[in-house]
Amino acid sequence: MDRWERTKIWVSVGSACAVIAGATWFAGMVVSPDYPQRRGYAVEGVPPVDLASAQRSWPVLSAQPGERAELLGYIANIDKAVLPVPAGGAAVVAEPVPDLGTLLAAADPEKGRRAAQVCGSCHTLDNGGPNRVGPNLWAVVGRPVAAHAGFAYSPALSGHGGAWSYQALDQFLAGPARAVPGTKMSFAGLRNPRDRANLLAYLATLGPSRLPFPAPAPAPQAAAPAAKPAPQAGARAPGVPATQTAARTAP
Ligand code: HEC
Incomplete structure (x- = not known):
């Protein structure tokens, strides 16, 4: 192999490297990969689990008896709305709020009477009582x-x-x-649906005749997908407010 042959080999190897480097640079210009930092989908109602920190503390977690089982139980039940089993206790299942008819059927008017004392600062509740800050609420x-x-x-x-x-x-x-934007009833509201049901059961006793409670909704598994609103009972309710047909928003 003479000198000219060796030169040809070196030149071809060198130009091949140059072509590869150039092509890599050009490809990087054309396609710039952009990896997402966050998960592209969100799971409703499940708080995001910081897996990185869980993983970092994993040996610590497994050192504590029961804690690893708790974490595994949480992961296993993440889609069932079941919270992890507390130490020495039973699983806490997130309880769905029953419909108004079901709540009213189980309501306690006596508890409602006591709850109605907060209304008494602005309303009278007796037959023929005067209007105060708010109107009389008899019937x-x-x-x-x-x-x-x-x-x-x-x-x-x-x-x-x-x-x-x-x-x-x-x-x-x-x-x-x-519910009524612009109302001058400056009252924060009762957040607990059971407290409201008790209060409504009490208000229902104030009047000459009691408006029948709405029928409890059938059990969830029997409910049709397009459930009709419970039939409106009562000669004393000629019109139904527009807000009533709107889906109730849980407070
Ligand atoms: C801070 C005073 C205040 C408190 C407390 C209060 N209300 Fe009222 N309420 C009012 C006022 C004022 C109105 C009139 C609202 C309007 O005209 O927009 C009203 C209106 C109402 C109405 C409508 C009456 C009608 O004739 O249409 C109802 C029902 C009612 N209140 C129930 C209650 C109940 C039940 C409670 C207790 C849980 C309560 N309110 C607590 C001030 C109050």
Whole structure:
């Protein structure tokens, strides 16, 4: 192999390397991969688990008796709304809120009477009682909205229309300003659906005749996908407020 042959080999090896380096640079210019930092989908209702930190503390976790089992139980049940078993206790299952009819059927008017004491700072509840900051609430269940004689209602409530069905009252008492924006009833609302049901059961006793409770909804597994709203009972509820047909938002 003479000198000229060796030169040819070196030149071809060198130019091959140059071509590879150039092609790599050019490909990098054309395609720039951009890897996402976050998970591309979110699982409803499940708080994100910081797997990296769980992994870092894994030996510590497994050193504590029971803790590894707890973590594994959590992961196994993550899609079943079952919280991990607390030490020495039973699993806590997130309880769905029953519908108003079911709550009313089990409501306690006596508890409701005590709860109604907060209303007493603004309302009278007896037959023929005077209007105070708010109107008298005797026989309010089934009464047309904003219809008590001698009370100056806000435009929001007097323009509302319909009657105080159980559903409408339930929505209103959960958050008056949310249910009727612009109402002058400055009351934060009762967050607990059972407290509201007790109160409604008590309000139902105030009046000459009691408006029948809405029927409890059938058990969830029997419910049709397009469930119709429970039939509205009662001669005392001629109109139904528009808010009632809207899906109830859990407070
Ligand atoms: C801080 C005073 C205040 C408190 C407390 C209060 N209300 Fe009221 N309430 C009012 C006022 C004021 C109105 C009139 C609202 C309007 O005109 O927008 C009203 C209106 C109402 C209405 C509509 C009456 C109608 O004739 O249409 C109902 C029902 C009602 N309140 C129930 C209750 C209940 C039940 C409670 C207790 C859980 C309660 N309120 C607590 C001030 C209050």
